[in-house]
Amino acid sequence: MSSRSFRSVFMVASCAGAALGCYLVSLRVASERASLEDVETQIVSTQRDIRLLQTEIGTRGRLAQLERWNVKVLALSAPAADQFLNGSFELAKLTQPQRKVDFQAPVVLASAPRPERRPVLIGEESTDDAGVATTPANLLHEASLKTETREVPAAAPVNLPRTDAKTSTDKPAAAAKPADKKSVEKLGLAAAKPTKSATEKKTVDKVLAQPAKPVTKLVRIAKTDPLAPLPVKHSSKASKETASAQ
Amino acid sequence: MNAPSPALVAPRPERLRLVGQRRQILAIMHQRLMFGMLVYAGIVALIALRVLWLAAFGDHAGRTQGLTSLIPDRGDIVDRDGEPLARTIDAWTIAVHPNKVIGDKLALAQQLARLMPEYSAEQYFALLRSNKPFFYLRRRAAPALVEAVNALGEPGLAIEREPDRLYPQTSLAAHVLGYTDIDGHGVAGMERAFDAQLSNIATRGEPLTLSIDSRVQQALEHELSDAMTTFSAIGAAGVIMDVHTGEVLAMTSLPEVNPNAPGAASPDARFNRATQGVYELGSTFKPFTVAMAMDSGVIRSFGQQYNCPEVLPAYGHLVHDTHPFGRVCTVAEIMEESSNIGTAQIADQLGAERQKQWLTKMGFTGTVPIELKERGRALTPGSRWGPFETMTVGFGQGIAVAPVHLAMGYATLFNGGVYHPPTLLKIGPGHPLPPGKRVFSEETSYKMRALLRLVVMKGTGKRADAPGYRVGGKTGTAQKLINGHYSQTINITSFAGVFPMDEPRYVVVVMLDEPKATPETFGFTTAGWNVAPVVSRTISRIAPMLGVQPNMNREPDMSQVMPFVHETKE
Numbered sequence: 001m002s003s004r005s006f007r008s009v010f011m012v013a014s015c016a017g018a019a020l021g022c023y024l025v026s027l028r029v030a031s032e033r034a035s036l037e038d039v040e041t042q043i044v045s046t047q048r049d050i051r052l053l054q055t056e057i058g059t060r061g062r063l064a065q066l067e068r069w070n071v072k073v074l075a076l077s078a079p080a081a082d083q084f085l086n087g088s089f090e091l092a093k094l095t096q097p098q099r100k101v102d103f104q105a106p107v108v109l110a111s112a113p114r115p116e117r118r119p120v121l122i123g124e125e126s127t128d129d130a131g132v133a134t135t136p137a138n139l140l141h142e143a144s145l146k147t148e149t150r151e152v153p154a155a156a157p158v159n160l161p162r163t164d165a166k167t168s169t170d171k172p173a174a175a176a177k178p179a180d181k182k183s184v185e186k187l188g189l190a191a192a193k194p195t196k197s198a199t200e201k202k203t204v205d206k207v208l209a210q211p212a213k214p215v216t217k218l219v220r221i222a223k224t225d226p227l228a229p230l231p232v233k234h235s236s237k238a239s240k241e242t243a244s245a246q
Numbered sequence: 247m248n249a250p251s252p253a254l255v256a257p258r259p260e261r262l263r264l265v266g267q268r269r270q271i272l273a274i275m276h277q278r279l280m281f282g283m284l285v286y287a288g289i290v291a292l293i294a295l296r297v298l299w300l301a302a303f304g305d306h307a308g309r310t311q312g313l314t315s316l317i318p319d320r321g322d323i324v325d326r327d328g329e330p331l332a333r334t335i336d337a338w339t340i341a342v343h344p345n346k347v348i349g350d351k352l353a354l355a356q357q358l359a360r361l362m363p364e365y366s367a368e369q370y371f372a373l374l375r376s377n378k379p380f381f382y383l384r385r386r387a388a389p390a391l392v393e394a395v396n397a398l399g400e401p402g403l404a405i406e407r408e409p410d411r412l413y414p415q416t417s418l419a420a421h422v423l424g425y426t427d428i429d430g431h432g433v434a435g436m437e438r439a440f441d442a443q444l445s446n447i448a449t450r451g452e453p454l455t456l457s458i459d460s461r462v463q464q465a466l467e468h469e470l471s472d473a474m475t476t477f478s479a480i481g482a483a484g485v486i487m488d489v490h491t492g493e494v495l496a497m498t499s500l501p502e503v504n505p506n507a508p509g510a511a512s513p514d515a516r517f518n519r520a521t522q523g524v525y526e527l528g529s530t531f532k533p534f535t536v537a538m539a540m541d542s543g544v545i546r547s548f549g550q551q552y553n554c555p556e557v558l559p560a561y562g563h564l565v566h567d568t569h570p571f572g573r574v575c576t577v578a579e580i581m582e583e584s585s586n587i588g589t590a591q592i593a594d595q596l597g598a599e600r601q602k603q604w605l606t607k608m609g610f611t612g613t614v615p616i617e618l619k620e621r622g623r624a625l626t627p628g629s630r631w632g633p634f635e636t637m638t639v640g641f642g643q644g645i646a647v648a649p650v651h652l653a654m655g656y657a658t659l660f661n662g663g664v665y666h667p668p669t670l671l672k673i674g675p676g677h678p679l680p681p682g683k684r685v686f687s688e689e690t691s692y693k694m695r696a697l698l699r700l701v702v703m704k705g706t707g708k709r710a711d712a713p714g715y716r717v718g719g720k721t722g723t724a725q726k727l728i729n730g731h732y733s734q735t736i737n738i739t740s741f742a743g744v745f746p747m748d749e750p751r752y753v754v755v756v757m758l759d760e761p762k763a764t765p766e767t768f769g770f771t772t773a774g775w776n777v778a779p780v781v782s783r784t785i786s787r788i789a790p791m792l793g794v795q796p797n798m799n800r801e802p803d804m805s806q807v808m809p810f811v812h813e814t815k816e
Contacts, residue, residue: 023298044316047316048316048336051316051333051335052336055333055335058329058415059414059416062415062416062418063418063460063461063463063464064415064417064418064464064467064468067464078787079790080714080786081712081713081714081715081797082714084714084790
């Protein structure tokens with residue numbers, strides 16, 4: 001009886017509950033949608049702000065203004081035709097002239113401690129008769145560096161038929177140092193450094209590897225000048241001064 | 247006591263009848279009431295269902311329409327790289343409703359005069375006391391000023407936002423862009439030509455993309471205004487065009503106008519000299535005459551010789567030269583030294599009819615075929631086009647064209663001979679290149695390269711050369727027609743150049759109106775001295791931006807002309 005009488009109540013309650021549940025779901029959806037709308041509105045208003053700021057920046061940095069600054073302060077100009085390069089090769093070519101400039105400092109070379117090694121090189125090569133293309137090239141280098149006098153040709157021809165042509169003409173001019181060394185080698189090796197000659201002969205292998213070294217050393221010595229400026233200005237100046245003094 | 251009441255005893259028949267009627271009425275009333283309730287319940291249920299339906303599945307009305315995308319009140323105008331040239335922004339407007347002012351009007355007037363000093367306190371006071379309902383105090387006000395005015399706290403002051411057209415680049419390409427009136431409708435330039443598209447809500451969301459390149463435009467404007475100042479010219483115009491598509495990359499007319507405040511400019515400044523003004527551009531016309539003669543078979547080689555005396559009597563007139571040869575000269579020399587006498591003879595051989603046909607084919611006899619509404623119409627001899635007029639037209643006198651005409655003609659001549667109408671809209675997916683129309687043969691177009699390169703290498707246009715960019719072109723100095731007579735001292739100088747000449751890509755036309763001599767030009771006012779350097783400087787600036795790589799080792803095929811040039815005078 002009671003169950004039958006309450007049945008309708010339960011029905012009504014469950015229906016109401018279901019309806020409420022459905023309504024809550026839809027309410028939830030609606031609120032989510034509303035917040036999404038808010039975000040969208042926010043996006044649009046932000047876009048509007050961005051647009052406004054872009055316009056302002058564009059106006060402040062307008063081309064006419066940039067041009068005015070350029071005329072008054074920056075003074076930049078369009079690149080000239082020769083400033084355009086066709087590729088990395090041409091770019092690399094631009095760095096070479098500096099090295100050539102370095103080679104123009106023969107005074108530094110003269111004071112360097114190479115003299116002992118070079119004579120060795122030449123002597124050994126001549127004895128070895130290897131005649132590697134690199135070693136004559138070295139000689140050529142020196143020759144080009146020291147072209148001043150031509151006293152030696154008389155003394156030099158005796159030494160070596162091949163190398164003489166190169167060394168004798170030039171090295172004598174290279175003043176006392178390199179020429180002397182060679183002469184020392186040939187004339188007074190025994191007198192001055194008999195032991196050394198032995199050691200040098202031992203180092204034949206090394207010397208074979210060395211032909212490249214003089215080249216690098218040339219470069220290395222030359223490099224000391226331009227590289228010096230990097231740390232501090234004063235030091236660079238100082239080094240330059242010393243170099244020039246030398 | 248128990249006496250029955252008469253009613254209980256027996257109802258009288260009329261009363262009974264009354265009761266029956268009442269019942270009937272009651273029943274009807276119940277019925278009607280029920281019906282009304284049902285209708286009411288039905289309506290309520292309907293509304294409730296609708297509300298529930300909307301709550302569950304409702305598509306929020308208007309949500310997708312204006313919120314998710316930003317559509318400006320008027321479409322943007324951008325250059326070919328997307329750089330904005332014209333935009334509509336919300337600007338602050340300060341206004342006053344004089345009859346709504348509740349504070350002390352005198353104090354308010356003083357404060358307004360302090361904040362906006364364009365009027366005095368007295369004027370503001372008079373304005374506030376007037377019975378006018380509304381007054382603009384400042385349109386396009388700065389935010390700081392708006393804040394200060396707002397701080398006055400006067401309810402009669404109205405501070406509102408309204409859409410405002412802004413040109414961020416100020417006067418850059420002003421004559422191309424044009425400007426709008428106070429209501430935001432275009433009244434000049436592209437604003438006017440594309441007003442419908444820019445204001446239609448369906449199309450204004452997408453910006454209008456012009457063919458203008460703002461960097462190129464700036465370079466041209468700067469160099470040209472520099473020359474205009476240097477040579478005290480009264481005006482100048484310049485056009486840079488892509489020869490293959492007819493796209494105008496830069497177009498300027500000086501004196502300039504600021505489209506943000508067009509009212510401040512003089513009518514002269516608002517006049518577009520590049521499209522509206524037509525000028526007798528002089529010798530820049532000569533290459534056309536030579537090309538026509540070549541295509542018609544009149545000239546078979548640049549070595550063809552003409553008698554070039556000091557003065558040429560022709561049809562009752564005398565033709566003069568600035569640098570008379572006084573000997574026999576070749577076509578190459580005629581162009582190199584810009585000889586009127588030689589060109590006149592070529593034109594004479596060509597004849598009036600053929601000349602007219604060519605000029606019509608090139609579009610030189612009508613209005614400038616461009617989108618702008620400010621277009622000039624070429625002036626030709628018309629019915630008086632006789633043999634002598636043919637001669638003068640041949641060297642650029644007696645025919646007046648706009649600078650854009652000239653640029654268009656050079657583009658046609660050097661792109662292989664195909665005519666494309668000039669356009670201010672970027673050629674792209676939305677605006678494809680219309681099919682061209684052949685005017686000159688490809689061979690003529692090719693041969694002319696060397697001829698015009700010669701003018702710049704050795705002739706009158708030496709100062710137009712930009713090292714490495716292979717500029718070719720022709721100078722033009724035309725005497726200005728003043729009160730029906732050609733002035734001997736007042737000129738219009740122009741230069742039409744093309745670069746790079748070995749593979750033409752761009753044409754530059756520059757014109758100065760009434761340039762004066764300076765010490766640097768040794769008293770000369772001819773084109774070679776004043777406009778040619780503008781072309782040189784402009785090309786040096788813009789060519790790298792346009793992707794033209796300078797190369798000192800490339801030249802057009804100069805063997806076409808070099809053998810025919812007399813070198814002794816150098």
